[in-house]
Amino acid sequence: MNKFHDIFLELEKGILDGTYQPGTLLPSENQLVDQYSVSRETIRKALNLLINAGYIQKKQGKGSIVLNVRKFDLPISGVISYKELQSAQQIHSVTKVVELQEEQVGDSLARLTGWRKGAAVWRLVRQREIDGEVVIVDIDYLLKEIIEVLPEERAADSIYDYFENDLGLAISYAQKEITVEAATKEDQELMAIQEDTHVVVVRSVVSLEDTRCFEYTESRHRLDKFKFVDFARRRKT
Amino acid sequence: MNKFHDIFLELEKGILDGTYQPGTLLPSENQLVDQYSVSRETIRKALNLLINAGYIQKKQGKGSIVLNVRKFDLPISGVISYKELQSAQQIHSVTKVVELQEEQVGDSLARLTGWRKGAAVWRLVRQREIDGEVVIVDIDYLLKEIIEVLPEERAADSIYDYFENDLGLAISYAQKEITVEAATKEDQELMAIQEDTHVVVVRSVVSLEDTRCFEYTESRHRLDKFKFVDFARRRKT
DNA sequence: GTAGATTTGTACGTATGTATA
DNA sequence: GTATACATACGTACAAATCTA
Numbered sequence: 001m002n003k004f005h006d007i008f009l010e011l012e013k014g015i016l017d018g019t020y021q022p023g024t025l026l027p028s029e030n031q032l033v034d035q036y037s038v039s040r041e042t043i044r045k046a047l048n049l050l051i052n053a054g055y056i057q058k059k060q061g062k063g064s065i066v067l068n069v070r071k072f073d074l075p076i077s078g079v080i081s082y083k084e085l086q087s088a089q090q091i092h093s094v095t096k097v098v099e100l101q102e103e104q105v106g107d108s109l110a111r112l113t114g115w116r117k118g119a120a121v122w123r124l125v126r127q128r129e130i131d132g133e134v135v136i137v138d139i140d141y142l143l144k145e146i147i148e149v150l151p152e153e154r155a156a157d158s159i160y161d162y163f164e165n166d167l168g169l170a171i172s173y174a175q176k177e178i179t180v181e182a183a184t185k186e187d188q189e190l191m192a193i194q195e196d197t198h199v200v201v202v203r204s205v206v207s208l209e210d211t212r213c214f215e216y217t218e219s220r221h222r223l224d225k226f227k228f229v230d231f232a233r234r235r236k237t
Numbered sequence: 238m239n240k241f242h243d244i245f246l247e248l249e250k251g252i253l254d255g256t257y258q259p260g261t262l263l264p265s266e267n268q269l270v271d272q273y274s275v276s277r278e279t280i281r282k283a284l285n286l287l288i289n290a291g292y293i294q295k296k297q298g299k300g301s302i303v304l305n306v307r308k309f310d311l312p313i314s315g316v317i318s319y320k321e322l323q324s325a326q327q328i329h330s331v332t333k334v335v336e337l338q339e340e341q342v343g344d345s346l347a348r349l350t351g352w353r354k355g356a357a358v359w360r361l362v363r364q365r366e367i368d369g370e371v372v373i374v375d376i377d378y379l380l381k382e383i384i385e386v387l388p389e390e391r392a393a394d395s396i397y398d399y400f401e402n403d404l405g406l407a408i409s410y411a412q413k414e415i416t417v418e419a420a421t422k423e424d425q426e427l428m429a430i431q432e433d434t435h436v437v438v439v440r441s442v443v444s445l446e447d448t449r450c451f452e453y454t455e456s457r458h459r460l461d462k463f464k465f466v467d468f469a470r471r472r473k474t
Numbered sequence: 475g476t477a478g479a480t481t482t483g484t485a486c487g488t489a490t491g492t493a494t495a
Numbered sequence: 496g497t498a499t500a501c502a503t504a505c506g507t508a509c510a511a512a513t514c515t516a
Contacts, residue, residue, distance in 0.1 A: 002503070005473065023448075028481055039505045044482090052289065057409065057448050060482045061512030065448050068351075114305075171471050172294065178465040180417060180437060198435065198460060200417060211260075211294050211302050223435060228415040230467070234408045239484070265500055276486045281501090297501045298494030 003038055004045035011046060015055050015066055025063040026056060054231035092130070097156050098137075098190060099125040102144065109141060113205055113213045120144040124155055127190055135225040137190045139218045146214040163214075170209035177203045178228065187220055200226040240275055241282035248283060252292050252303055262300035263293060291468030329368065334393050335427065336362040339381065346378060350442055350450045357381040361392055364427055372462040374427045376455040383451040400451075407446035414440045415465065424457055437463040 014020045027035065032043045047064060050056045056064045103123045110117040121141045128136035140159070142150065147163065154162040163169040183191075183199045191199075199220045206215040251257045264272065269280045284301060287293045293301045340360045347354045358378045365373035377396070379387065384400065391399040400406040420428075420436045428436075436457045443452040 004503080030481075041506090042504060045503090054410065054412070057444075057446070058482065059447060059513080061480075061514075063481065063513095067448065173291065173468065173470045175291070176467040176469060178415065178463075178467070180435075180460045180463055198417075207294075209294070210296060211304065223417045226415075226417055228465075230413040230415070231410065232413060233410045241484080267500075278487090279485060282484090295501065296494080297492065298499075300494095300500065 003036075004042045005049070007032070007036055007038070007043065007046035008049040011050060012053070012055060015050075015069065020066045022066050022068045024066055026066060028063055052233075094129040095156050096127045096129065097124070097152055098127055099123065100150065100152055100155055103141075105141075109216060112203075113141075113143075113216050115143060115213065122147060122150050124150070124159070125190075126155065130225070134191045135222045137187060137220045139220070141216045143214050146208075146212065169214070172207055172209045172211075174204045174206040176205075179203075180223075191220075191222055193222060198223055202228075240273075241279045242286070244269070244273055244275070244280065244283035245286040248287060249290070249292060252287075252306065257303045259303050259305040261303055263303060265300055289470075291470075331366040332393050333364045333366065334361070334389055335364055335374075336360065337387065337389055337392055340378075342378075346453060349440075350378075350380075350453050352380060352450065359384060359387050361387070361396070362427075363392065367462070371428045372459045374424060374457045376457070378453045380451050383445075383449065406451070409444055409446040409448075411441045411443040413442075416440075417460075428457075428459055430459060435460055439465075 011020070011026065020026055026032075026047075029040055029043050029047070032046075033040050036043070047056065047058065050064075051058060054067060055069070056066055058064045101123055103121055105113075105115045105117050105119045105121055107117065109115060109121070115121070121143055124138075124140040124142065126138045126140075127134045128138065142159075146169070147167070150159070150162075154166075160171065164171060179201050180198050181201050183193055183195075183197050187193065187199050188195060188197075193199075200223060202217075202219040202221070204215070204217045204219070205213055206217065207213045248257070248263065257263055263269075263284075266277055266280050266284070269283075270277050273280070284293065284295065287301075288295060291304060292306060293303055295301045338360055340358055342350075342352045342354050342356045342358055344354065346352060346358070352358070358380055361375075361377040361379065363375045363377075364371045365375065379396075383406070384404070387396070387399075391403070397408065401408060416438050417435050418438050420430055420432075420434050424430065424436050425432060430436075437460060439454075439456040439458070441452070441454045441456070442450055443454065444450045
């Protein structure tokens with residue numbers, strides 16, 4: 001659709017499949033201009049996407065250096081659904097819907113999301129099973145005003161796919177927080193873990209393009225199965 | 238120095254000090270063009286920095302909506318990384334250098350960083366104390382080839398300030414990984430925690446602008462004092 | 475060491491398309 | 496329907512860093 005985004009995808013593909021090796025240089029901006037028959041600004045936009053994603057590092061006067069693509073990731077980096085993560089990592093996993101029912105927004109949920117107290121939400125609880133073990137419990141709250149209908153068979157698959165492709169929602173950004181907390185009774189039951197242990201809690205407030213918050217999630221992970229990978233650029237002061 | 242970066246800083250300041258309220262719109266791009274007497278592209282570059290940092294959300298035909306920046310930073314469980322701790326000056330903290338000596342790169346370090354096995358590195362161990370309690374232990378490995386001299390008094394302050402301002406290094410990006418692991422003997426001693434407990438380990442491989450890796454860090458956090466906050470945008474497919 | 479070619483960085487201008495109010 | 500506002504794209508110019516002959 002967009003030229004610069006298409007070019008980004010092509011270059012990304014080249015980096016991932018080894019056409020462009022880590023440590024080597026991408027073709028120069030002017031070469032890419034000729035190659036794709038677009039203006040230099042379009043190329044630079046595509047390269048900026050690669051920079052932000054951690055694929056390349058540019059050096060003035062030199063070129064665009066291909067970075068080492070992170071190898072063993074099991075991350076929750078970015079706004080990515082569990083389903084997408086799983087297919088990207090080729091992990092065999094099973095999702096079970098434990099609970100799907102309507103509730104009303106309480107005080108703490110209202111404070112976190114900005115939702116009106118008493119508003120109707122879906123409460124969705126799912127177990128994520130890998131190699132026969134439940135390692136994650138996801139607790140989702142979804143604003144009924146935006147998600148009116150939520151079929152259980154879609155919840156067992158990928159709710160993000162349902163939201164974007166069936167409902168036409170534009171999911172845009174999320175604020176996340178990671179802490180370690182004592183396991184609740186529900187954690188102990190759903191993940192078959194012992195008392196007096198902890199879980200990693202990833203809380204996310206997810207919003208649409210128009211800045212409406214539609215989802216609050218608590219992703220509760222078994223300690224020993226948790227890993228978060230991130231790429232960060234240093235901010236210039 | 239750069240126009241678009243200066244404008245970014247000014248707009249950021251306006252958002253942080255409440256000049257631009259969450260939920261309201263920034264001045265339009267054309268208004269900003271007049272206000273700063275620059276071209277529209279320069280304004281758009283500044284706005285892109287705000288977008289990536291999670292300060293605003295743009296909507297075509299509408300404008301740039303100011304987001305609620307710290308909605309999620311609840312005073313539940315204290316601390317993020319030590320760096321954010323420092324910038325949020327409100328917390329009184331002390332750093333103590335436990336160890337600073339020369340070592341040689343071993344197998345695992347060589348694998349993580351790409352450093353030559355046997356190369357000389359500084360090993361720096363520091364305790365981070367907040368309200369009289371050691372809550373973080375930082376273990377840094379610094380390549381001597383790049384960091385030739387490391388005065389202990391600078392290590393007790395901020396090594397990044399030393400690297401950037403005294404040595405003129407251009408720190409550029411980091412790959413990070415967060416896991417939860419059993420506390421080592423060293424953790425137990427340095428943080429005064431019990432046996433059979435866990436710590437959050439933040440491993441970082443930090444590189445310069447020229448893609449040379451100069452630092453490997455393990456930041457080991459007490460479980461109950463750990464908090465990591467992140468902003469993420471959904472990737473278009 | 476220097477001069478020149480190459481490459482990226484910044485900035486401005488213009489035009490057209492698309493979404494919103 | 497019109498005006499406003501952002502999105503994309505092309506072109507130009509000059510500055511700064513890097514590399515090479």
